[in-house]
Amino acid sequence: MRDASAARLAGFPGHAQPDVAAQYVYVGRQPILDRDGALHAYELLFRAGRYNYAEVNDDAQATAQVVARTIGGIGVPAVLGQHRGFVNIDRALLFSDIVHLMPPERFVLEILETVHYDASLARRLEELRGAGFQIALDDVHEPSDELNAMLPYADIVKIDFLQTPPRTVEKLAAMLRGHGKTLLAEKIETREDFALAHEFGFDLFQGYFFAQPQVLATPRNRSLRPGLLRLLALLSGDAGIVELEAELKLNPSVVVQLLRLVNSSAFGLGRNIASLREAIIATGTRQIARWAQLLLYADTGDLPWRADPLVELAATRSRFMELAANWLRPGDDEFADAAFMTGIFSLVHIVLDSTPDAVLEKLGLAPQIREAIVARKGELGALLLIAEVAGEGGDAAPVAAAAGFPALTPDVLSDLNLSAAAWFGAHLAEPVA
Incomplete structure (x- = not known):
C-alpha cells in the first residue's frame, strides 16, 4: 500500500529539520x-525523514532503500x-536478483498495481x-480480467476501502x-469500515483507524560507494576469501551491514557469526554481490536511477x-x-568526485583494465x-580503423550503438534475475 492522505500528514509534529534528518535514515x-x-x-x-508521509520518485529505489535499511541498517x-514485513515491489525489482536478499519467511512481496500481467x-x-515467498496484490478495487489472471500466483489480496464501494x-x-x-x-479509516470488513469475512486489516505508520530511524552511514565498488571489483574477478576479508576489514560500515545480513534469519544458521571469514563463507559470494548491488542501488543520489x-x-x-x-572475437x-x-x-x-588514477589505484582491477581507463x-x-566517440554521436570508424579494428565499420558501429541503447531500455523494463 502506498501512503494515503499524505497532504493531511504534512504537518506531522515529528518533522525533522533538514540538517538533523540528513544524519539519519528512516523506515516507516x-x-x-x-x-x-x-x-x-x-x-x-x-x-x-521523520515526517510521516512518503516522497517517492522511484518505486524501485524506494524499495531498495527500505530493504537495505531494514536488513542492514536498523x-x-x-x-x-x-x-x-510487507514490502512494495515494482516490476524492475521483482525481476531483480536483489529480491533474494529478503528471507522469504520474513518478507511478503506486495506487487504494486502498476505491475501488469504477462507470461x-x-x-x-x-x-x-x-x-517460499508469499505474494500479495496491492490496491485492488474492482474485478478485472487482469486480477483474474494474477490470482493463481497470489496468496493475499489487498482491497482498497477508500476507492471501492461497499457493494463491490x-x-x-x-x-x-x-x-x-x-x-x-487496507485503508480502513473508520469504525464503520472495520465493521464492514469484518462482516465481509476479511482476514487482515490495515489503516489509520488502527494506527498511523511509525517512523524508525538509525544514524546514516557515511557513503559506502568506494568500498562497495572495490568489493564488486573483487567479486567480478572471482576473488578468494582472503582477498574479500582483507577488503571488508578496510570498510567497517560495509562489514556491519554484512553481519546484520548474515545474522538475519535468511540463512537459517541458528547461531550468530563470530568472525568476518565465517560471515563470508556463510553468506557466499553471490549473496554478498547482491547485497553490494542493493546498497549501490539504494544510494544513487537525488535522481531516480532510471533518470540518472x-x-x-x-x-x-x-x-x-x-x-x-x-x-x-566471437567466443x-x-x-x-x-x-x-x-x-x-x-x-x-x-x-566519487576524484580522478581515474586515484580511484582505480584502490580498486585492484586487472592491469589491462586500469591502463585502458587511465591511459587508453x-x-x-x-x-x-x-x-x-560513438557515444557522443561522432564518427568512430576512423578511430576503429586506426586501432586495427577494421571490422568495426560505420554500419556495424551504428548497429552496436542501437543494440546497447535497446539493451539498457529493456533492462529498465525487466532486469534479468
Missing part, C-alpha cells in the same frame, strides 16, 4: 492486524520483531513462490474467498564495449567480460576510445 512501518485485533505483520514504507529484529510475470511469480467490496470478497485467498482490508544520465551512460558504454568485443568471453568491466569502471571517478592503452583502451 504500519501494523497489519488479524480478526482478533492482534498484530499479524507490518507494512514497511519508505520515509525520507536490523530485522528491531523493525519486525517476530512478524513478517514472464507469471513465470517469475511461480519461481518466487517456489522459493462484498462482491470481490466473496469471489476471492472462493479462490482460497487471504483477504486484507550517468547511470545510462555507464550502462550503454559498457554494453557497447561488450558487444564490440564479441564482434571482434572469447574473457575479452568481452573485460570490455564490459572497462566500460563500467571508466566513469567511477565521476561518482591496449585493445581495451582502443575500445574505450571508440565507445566514447
Whole structure:
C-alpha cells in the first residue's frame, strides 16, 4: 500500500529539520492486524525523514532503500520483531536478483498495481513462490480480467476501502474467498469500515483507524560507494576469501551491514557469526554481490536511477564495449567480460568526485583494465576510445580503423550503438534475475 492522505500528514509534529534528518535514515512501518485485533505483520514504507508521509520518485529505489535499511541498517529484529514485513515491489525489482536478499519467511512481496500481467510475470511469480515467498496484490478495487489472471500466483489480496464501494467490496470478497485467498482490508479509516470488513469475512486489516505508520530511524552511514565498488571489483574477478576479508576489514560500515545480513534469519544458521571469514563463507559470494548491488542501488543520489544520465551512460558504454568485443572475437568471453568491466569502471571517478588514477589505484582491477581507463592503452583502451566517440554521436570508424579494428565499420558501429541503447531500455523494463 502506498501512503494515503499524505497532504493531511504534512504537518506531522515529528518533522525533522533538514540538517538533523540528513544524519539519519528512516523506515516507516504500519501494523497489519488479524480478526482478533492482534498484530499479524507490518507494512514497511519508505520515509525520507521523520515526517510521516512518503516522497517517492522511484518505486524501485524506494524499495531498495527500505530493504537495505531494514536488513542492514536498523536490523530485522528491531523493525519486525517476530512478524513478517510487507514490502512494495515494482516490476524492475521483482525481476531483480536483489529480491533474494529478503528471507522469504520474513518478507511478503506486495506487487504494486502498476505491475501488469504477462507470461514472464507469471513465470517469475511461480519461481518466487517456489522459493517460499508469499505474494500479495496491492490496491485492488474492482474485478478485472487482469486480477483474474494474477490470482493463481497470489496468496493475499489487498482491497482498497477508500476507492471501492461497499457493494463491490462484498462482491470481490466473496469471489476471492472462493479462490482460497487471504483477504486484507487496507485503508480502513473508520469504525464503520472495520465493521464492514469484518462482516465481509476479511482476514487482515490495515489503516489509520488502527494506527498511523511509525517512523524508525538509525544514524546514516557515511557513503559506502568506494568500498562497495572495490568489493564488486573483487567479486567480478572471482576473488578468494582472503582477498574479500582483507577488503571488508578496510570498510567497517560495509562489514556491519554484512553481519546484520548474515545474522538475519535468511540463512537459517541458528547461531550468530563470530568472525568476518565465517560471515563470508556463510553468506557466499553471490549473496554478498547482491547485497553490494542493493546498497549501490539504494544510494544513487537525488535522481531516480532510471533518470540518472550517468547511470545510462555507464550502462550503454559498457554494453557497447561488450558487444564490440564479441564482434571482434566471437567466443572469447574473457575479452568481452573485460570490455564490459572497462566500460563500467571508466566513469567511477565521476561518482566519487576524484580522478581515474586515484580511484582505480584502490580498486585492484586487472592491469589491462586500469591502463585502458587511465591511459587508453591496449585493445581495451582502443575500445574505450571508440565507445566514447560513438557515444557522443561522432564518427568512430576512423578511430576503429586506426586501432586495427577494421571490422568495426560505420554500419556495424551504428548497429552496436542501437543494440546497447535497446539493451539498457529493456533492462529498465525487466532486469534479468
